[in-house]
Amino acid sequence: MSDPSRDAGLGPASSPSNTGFDAQQVVQDRITNRAFTEWYSEQQFQTNILEGQAYFNGPSPAKDPERHSPSRLLECHRKASYARQNAPREGTPPQGLFWIGSEFEEQVVVPFLQSITTPDTYVTNSLWIDAEIEAEGTQHTIRGSTDPAIVTADAEPLFVTEIKTTTSLDHLSGPKPHHRAQLYAYLYALDQEYDHSITEGMIVYGSRTTLDIKPFHVEFDPDVWERVVDWMRAQTEYEQAGELPPATPEREWECNYCSFKHRCGQADTPYTDIGIEGLLPVFDGYDRQNLREYLDGHVDRGARLTPTLAHQYPEFAAEYGTYDWSCSSCGESYGWDELDWDGDTDDLPFCPACIELDNLVTLSGPEADVQLNIA
Incomplete structure (x- = not known):
């Protein structure tokens, strides 16, 4: 009796059973959170173009101090400023x-x-x-x-x-x-x-x-x-004066769900009262979509990745550029990928120059307020 697969011109490696297992493995490998979020973002991108709303693709322009959106009224003044002026959002967007x-x-x-x-x-x-x-x-x-x-x-x-x-x-x-x-x-x-x-x-x-x-x-x-x-x-007066408004949440629990709680100082991290501009140094809590929107929105002002984020999103490093590691003790700097570091922000790399002097100094990226080319 002849082999149907051979009669059809199919070799043993292309038998239905092998093909099925191969397809199963491919699909299984492709079902990841990253793949899903990238797919969903692309669907939104295409939908906005299809519906004549391409202006929704990409970062929103910063609001003039005198212009207000109904959805932000009576918010915490600081949260409103962070959102209105496109400070980098932390965490994952609540899609x-x-x-x-x-x-x-x-x-x-x-x-x-x-x-x-x-x-x-x-x-x-x-x-x-x-x-x-x-x-x-x-x-x-x-x-x-x-x-x-x-x-x-x-x-x-x-x-x-x-x-x-x-x-x-x-x-x-x-x-x-x-x-x-x-x-x-x-x-x-x-x-x-x-x-x-x-x-x-x-x-x-x-x-x-x-x-x-x-x-x-x-x-x-x-x-x-x-x-x-x-x-x-x-709110207008704070922004016209270039001041960081006070944190004024209606309820204390609101800070737990705020997209700027680390920047503001309402989280268990060493940051507090950080202004609108720049990424938090040695902080890896930025979602891919939020990070891209921030970088795209500030590309004309020289926005780049911190070394920490370059390790987390190396594909962005070539696209947007990176800041160097810097030593607060001796002033030496190093490229983000020059040092043997695994990306653990609880175990930052030491300055090689200071090690030679028997001085252990951890490196850091630039502080948020000096990252952009501010005129």
């Missing part, structure tokens, strides 16, 4: 939370609103706002997009929502202050733009685990809005 929030809004909330609105009104995914607010002689601008809104047939807004997802609804007795401030910004801007009054909206919290919702009706309060305007004024 899952963003995706769940977006899907919950588009696939659940919008269809629900469409099912309950009246026959002569409609639902829109978002409305653009652009308003000016004067506070103590300074003209502030607030710009952004609302969440779904109920509108007329002419697309004029009647009722605005703000959609937030959360782990649990159990202890939620009212809107969080910064969410209320965000909705107030939308109401204020839309009320200024349209002839009819727009003073009411709703903040809807959705559980990421049960899909239950908890809605809170909100009516614009001028007194509370004045507090929001005061926050904008203070």
